[in-house]
Amino acid sequence: MRRTVEILTGKAELCRSIMGALPDWFSEPEVIEASARAVEELPVFGYIEADVVTAMIALKPHLPDAVEIALIATRPEYHGRGAGRHLVDAAERFAHESGARLLTVKTLAPRGRDEPQFEATRRFYDRTGFIRAEVFAKLWHEDHPCLFMVKPLMETQLSRTAL
Numbered sequence: 001m002r003r004t005v006e007i008l009t010g011k012a013e014l015c016r017s018i019m020g021a022l023p024d025w026f027s028e029p030e031v032i033e034a035s036a037r038a039v040e041e042l043p044v045f046g047y048i049e050a051d052v053v054t055a056m057i058a059l060k061p062h063l064p065d066a067v068e069i070a071l072i073a074t075r076p077e078y079h080g081r082g083a084g085r086h087l088v089d090a091a092e093r094f095a096h097e098s099g100a101r102l103l104t105v106k107t108l109a110p111r112g113r114d115e116p117q118f119e120a121t122r123r124f125y126d127r128t129g130f131i132r133a134e135v136f137a138k139l140w141h142e143d144h145p146c147l148f149m150v151k152p153l154m155e156t157q158l159s160r161t162a163l
């Protein structure tokens with residue numbers, strides 16, 4: 001059975017396990033370790049297939065209006081099977097229930113190199129309804145331009161307008 005659940009314990013270990021299986025995206029151990037420590041403090045949801053947590057998402061609320069996807073990752077052998085989309089849906093529900101109007105994410109911007117894995121990530125966000133809002137060339141590092149993407153949550157916007 002497939003389902004999305006909130007992960008309450010073992011978040012750091014789950015993060016290390018999934019990010020560590022994705023060396024094409026996360027090659028630096030210190031980045032994985034920093035993420036593992038960070039997700040301990042954040043709401044985390046997992047997608048479960050046959051008792052395996054195949055994917056995770058960590059959310060950073062910037063309330064009242066926005067919720068940021070701090071991390072999303074699917075185990076490589078489960079890519080392209082819908083886990084990521086289910087977790088974006090869970091993020092939207094969380095944001096909606098928190099009263100937010102926007103889901104956001106920061107990812108690596110195109111930087112003139114042949115990097116199909118990062119292009120695949122950007123395509124994933126395109127396909128799940130995110131808009132490429134702005135590139136911040138030096139937010140992270142001059143070699144790592146940041147693409148800021150946003151997904152307006154229309155229902156929340158409409159219900160607020162109606163009030």
Ligand SMILES: CC(C)(COP(=O)(O)OP(=O)(O)OC[C@H]1O[C@@H](n2cnc3c(N)ncnc32)[C@H](O)[C@@H]1OP(=O)(O)O)[C@@H](O)C(=O)NCCC(=O)NCCS
Pocket residue numbers: 022025055071072073074075078079080081082083084085086106107108119120121123124125127128
């Ligand atoms: C990005 C990632 C989380 C997507 O997870 P996933 O479980 O494979 O995604 P899904 O199977 O739910 O795909 C959702 C949509 O994105 C599209 N998509 C997924 N991977 C894609 C790819 N490589 N190229 C183009 N589109 C892609 C799918 O076609 C699908 O669209 P559709 O439903 O309209 O057909 C996964 O590829 C991953 O773990 N990447 C490495 C880590 C990463 O990049 N994290 C984000 C860091 S900012």
